[in-house]
Amino acid sequence: MTFHSRQDTAAALDAQLGELDLAGRLALVAGLSGRAVFTTSLGIEDQVITAAIGLDRLDIEVSTLETGRLFQETVDLIGETEERFGLAIRRFRPDPADVEDFAAKYGINGFYESVEARHACCHVRKIVPLGKALEGASVWVTGLRRSQSGNRANTPFAEYDAERNLIKVNPLADWSIDDINAFVEAESVPINPLHARGYPSIGCEPCTRAIKPGEPERAGRWWWENDEKRECGLHVPDAAIPSLNSSSL
Numbered sequence: 001m002t003f004h005s006r007q008d009t010a011a012a013l014d015a016q017l018g019e020l021d022l023a024g025r026l027a028l029v030a031g032l033s034g035r036a037v038f039t040t041s042l043g044i045e046d047q048v049i050t051a052a053i054g055l056d057r058l059d060i061e062v063s064t065l066e067t068g069r070l071f072q073e074t075v076d077l078i079g080e081t082e083e084r085f086g087l088a089i090r091r092f093r094p095d096p097a098d099v100e101d102f103a104a105k106y107g108i109n110g111f112y113e114s115v116e117a118r119h120a121c122c123h124v125r126k127i128v129p130l131g132k133a134l135e136g137a138s139v140w141v142t143g144l145r146r147s148q149s150g151n152r153a154n155t156p157f158a159e160y161d162a163e164r165n166l167i168k169v170n171p172l173a174d175w176s177i178d179d180i181n182a183f184v185e186a187e188s189v190p191i192n193p194l195h196a197r198g199y200p201s202i203g204c205e206p207c208t209r210a211i212k213p214g215e216p217e218r219a220g221r222w223w224w225e226n227d228e229k230r231e232c233g234l235h236v237p238d239a240a241i242p243s244l245n246s247s248s249l
């Protein structure tokens with residue numbers, strides 16, 4: 001796909017995907033030319049997508065970012081999911097030298113001290129490995145949903161990601177948490193046991209807490225920061241994160 005055709009394809013897909021169910025959406029994506037990569041955090045919505053890919057044996061790679069700071073429950077779920085759906089999940093890990101550089105500058109848990117340090121840690125442990133996972137891909141599938149947070153309220157089914165020059169597809173954009181739970185139950189999808197302990201959204205262990213009743217789904221992520229739009233940078237352009245570049249390490 002050329003630069004322009006990816007833009008055009010993304011616009012056409014965005015219009016088409018809303019008419020299909022999840023299996024149809026993913027089958028359409030799998031049939032596009034080029035490599036499609038789904039990046040999973042092993043969260044409940046990502047488990048739904050992995051299940052749909054595995055059950056229909058779709059030609060979509062499943063990859064995850066093993067940051068080195070995940071909950072043990074999350075790490076265990078990777079293997080359990082591979083076994084359940086008979087697929088291989090590719091692991092992408094941070095470069096040890098980058099982690100050492102981060103620790104020397106900020107301290108290994110320096111992400112609590114400033115937004116700059118937190119973005120620098122996410123850069124080393126997530127953004128750089130994500131770049132490797134998406135290398136050469138033409139389509140990036142994610143589990144983003146509109147109702148996860150105000151920041152995600154306008155999530156399209158498909159869009160052109162100019163920064164990475166690929167088509168980003170969000171096949172669960174219009175799904176509610178009730179839709180997710182119903183699918184999980186119907187297909188006996190293995191999920192992270194932390195969800196039942198008050199963690200609707202699960203990231204790295206030191207940066208995720210359980211939420212209180214009535215709090216938004218993502219309130220437990222980087223809870224010590226005040227910015228309502230806080231994200232790790234995976235789903236926002238670099239330009240929106242001032243400190244997110246190698247020079248901040």
Ligand code: SF4
Pocket residue numbers: 067069111118119121122123125126203204206207232
């Ligand atoms: S979520 Fe926390 S530990 Fe994980 S990469 Fe980001 S700052 Fe580092």
